[in-house]
Amino acid sequence: MRVTSMVPDMQYDIQQSQQTLNTALQQVASGLRVNQLSDDPSASANMVSSLATSASVDQYTTNDTAATSLMQTADSAFSSLVTSLNSAITIGTEGANSTENTSNRQALASQLQGILTDVIGQANTTYQGAYIFGGSATTTPPFVAASTTYTSANGSAASPLSAATALTAGSVTSISDATTGQTMVFKAKAGNTIATLQAAIASAVSAGTLSAGTTATINASEQLQIGSAGGIVVSSNDAVLGSMSAVSGTSVANAYAYVGNSNINTVQVGDSMNIATNVPGNTVFTLGANVLGSLSGLISALQGGNTTSIGNATTAVSTAVNYVAEQRVPLDNNITQLNSQESFLSQEKVTLTTQQTSLVGINLAEASSNLSQAELDNNAALAAAAKAMPNSLLTYLQQ
Amino acid sequence: MGSLSTSLSIAVQSLNAASGSLQITNNNIANANTPGYSREVANLQEGPSEPEGNYSEGTGVVLAGYQSVRDELVQNQIQQETQSQSQANAQLATMQQIEPTFTTSTDDIGTQMSALFSSISALSTSPTSSSARQSVLTAGQNLVTAFNSASSTLTTQQTSLNTQVSQDVSQINQLSQQIAALNPQLVQAQATGQDTGTMQDQQDQLVLKLSALTNVAITQTNDGVTLTTGNGTPLVVGSQSYNLQTETGTGGMTQVLDQNGTNITGSIASGDLGGTIQTRDTTIPGLMTQLDTLANQVGTAFNTAQAAGTDQNGNAGQDFFNVPTTVAGSAGAISMALSDPAQIAASSDGTAGGTGNLTAFSAIQTAALPSGKTPSDAYSSLVYQVGSLTANANAESSATTASLKQLNDQLASVSGVSIDEESANLITYQQAYEAAARVVSTIQSLFSVTMSMGTAAAE
DSSP: OOOOOSHHHHHHHHHHHHHHHHHHHHHHHHSBSOSSGGGOHHHHHHHHHHHHHHHHHHHHHHHHHHHHHHHHHHHHHHHHHHHHHHHHHHHHHHHHSTTOOHHHHHHHHHHHHHHHHHHHHHHTOEETTEETTSTTOOSSOSEEEEEEEEEESOOOSSSOOOTTOBOOTTOEEEEEETTTOOEEEEEOOTTOBHHHHHHHHHHHHHHTSSOTTOEEEEOTTSOEEEEEEEEEEEEEOOTTTOOEEEOTTOEEEEEEEEOSOSOOOEEEEETTEEEEOOOOHHHHHTSTTOHHHHHHHHHHHHHHTOHHHHHHHHHHHHHHHHHHHHHHHHHHHHHHHHHHHHHHHHHHHHHHHHHHHHHHBOOHHHHHHHHHHHHHHHHHHHHHHHHHTTOOHHHHHHO | OOOHHHHHHHHHHHHHHHHHHHHHHHHHHHTTTOTTOOOEEEEEEEOOOEEETTEEEOOOEEEEEEEEOOOHHHHHHHHHHHHHHHHHHHHHHHHHHHHHHHSOSSSSHHHHHHHHHHHHHHHTTOTTOHHHHHHHHHHHHHHHHHHHHHHHHHHHHHHHHHHHHHHHHHHHHHHHHHHHHHHHHHHHHHHTTOOOHHHHHHHHHHHHHHHTTSOOEEEEETTEEEEEETTTEEEEETTEEOOOEEEEOGGGOEEEEOTTSOBOGGGOOSHHHHHHHHIIIIIHHHHHHHHHHHHHHHHHHHHHHHHTSBOTTSOBOOOSEEOOSSSTTHHHHOEEOOOSGGGOOOBSSSOTTOOTTHHHHHHHHHSOOTTSSOHHHHHHHHHHHHHHHHHHHHHHHHHHHHHHHHHHHHHHHHHOOOHHHHHHHHHHHHHHHHHHHHHHHHHHHHHHHHHHHHHHHHO
């Protein structure tokens, strides 16, 4: 073949070797084999899924840590609760001793009131501003001091409420009973009146949700009045009734009602793993062995001075301690589960990082050797060009 | 028997031949680096012999003219390959502009989608935290920005390609006119036996430029070269050139029409115009549809999840995103509908601290959209397509570049100027000239001797 000029070929070769050198250099400098999608479209697409999984794993790890902290706070509250209840048992045992006199028993009852206040504090524990024993109602304290009588803001001689007064459809009125530890929630439908609410309360009393004697009446001031001797907490968002508030001086000593709900919030810590992060306060403090009720009972027994009653009430608190221990088990199990999930996620992260490195990362030894080879090739191309370019017949003719 | 005058005449012809050859060597050296130049060689022929009794005598050398050394077949292959190269380059240039938008970064769609799902997951640990709620809104807005920005990149590229169509058509018309103008000159020069090398080079270069713009079929006729594009639309026939026209079609896209007003946009297969039209009308709309579908379906899925829950104030969840009713244009038009962090419908039981409905949001990440793919899979499929289109255009561009280099080497081996060869020719013709000059000088001295013979006899 007749060769006319070597310049285009040399330029092409130099260009090619420089491109290879540039690629090798970029790979070593970035640590990545795939710097743009077109370097390996398939690996780039797989990276999208891998990075999405990675982001989920990172978030699950953060959620795990946050849930663990929250549940450890709940667990601490349980610890304190057990300590408080054990103190109450000691006080009760002391009070049941027939040698104790009335004055001592009153002093013991006062101590126990302090313990009850502590327990309410534990029941209203917050984590980062949210009440952890309120179910999904985390914005307000779940345990509220109960009163015997609540009246509506609306209703007057000029504008009286009556059994026939229509309620606002969709509005919610709830009555939390300190004695039963349960809550009646009445959601008004179209056409419901105060009489409907009164009937619902009567049904709740029959069902045992509310204590016997809980009634809703229209008082002398033409307001709706809801009352219960054992103590209740009433709330309503019905504009017809206005807000419900406790009548001054009707608070019941040592009685607290649960105004939270029974819902459980969960946190996702794995693709198909959700962990319950809260224990609704009613299951711990008012239902079952009724922790709060047993403490109130012991206070009353100490104040009454009957050793048999004190003994029985102390036994009730002992039962409550065991009940609390039972309730604590699922919580502790969840903490254990969160710890093992954290280890799993950390391992998963390592696996994903390895996968990502193999998808788009470089093998350093191979990339370094490629770089050396590319440098060598480039130098050779330049040296060959430098050697060949000045060669011309004219050069020799001039000599 | 030949006379001194005959010898002198032969020597003068020799001088002419050597001088002419030197001139053509000079011209070759001068044009050694001129693009498209085909080397020329002197056509030296032996002079007709003259009978002298029983034998005949040579009459020297005749410079019959110059001949351009060409290989039309390779030239034609170069033109064809140039069409493919320009098409691949047009596609590559656009895809390289689009590629970074879909490359994993801090603000690409994939990253922003993951960030949105992470922010929702984080909200489940503190549903009443206003900063956690604000994070969800911010992540939602970032995803909207990523969709809008990707859509804008595709639209901008499409608009810029649309402008390129008009520019290409204008250049094609200009080149067609120049090629057509050369046809009669070439035909006339060939008819009169003139050297057409320079004109041929000029026309080949123009056809090459035209090949870089569109697919061109070349036919040699008695009236010169005939060029057609598309599926046979004439551009040049003899001395006549036919201008392509443009008109604005659906969606503002410039359409290419032949001289009769027939739309030939779809039949422009290669060259810059072919690559530009293909990228504008097929590649980008394909990507845009996938992007719009993803934006529309993800947006709708979030709105459905919102509607299933209640916000922090106990109200039924409102739309999360403003999603257009039609899929087309969704990625560009999607926007945030929520403005207040409290409006995120995290709760399923109406309480402010409820997180029951967040699972509906999280489920979007793993559930198949109406397209049959999860959001992440749909996006990774889009990423694969962008990467694959760019890689294919790149490979095609590299392959045609290598192939063109090969063809150019082949053509240069025939038509290219070798400085070494021309240097040797220079010496050869210089020596030939010197030798012929010596013959003239010898004949001159012979003439002098002959002339002085008479003078000496007289003395």
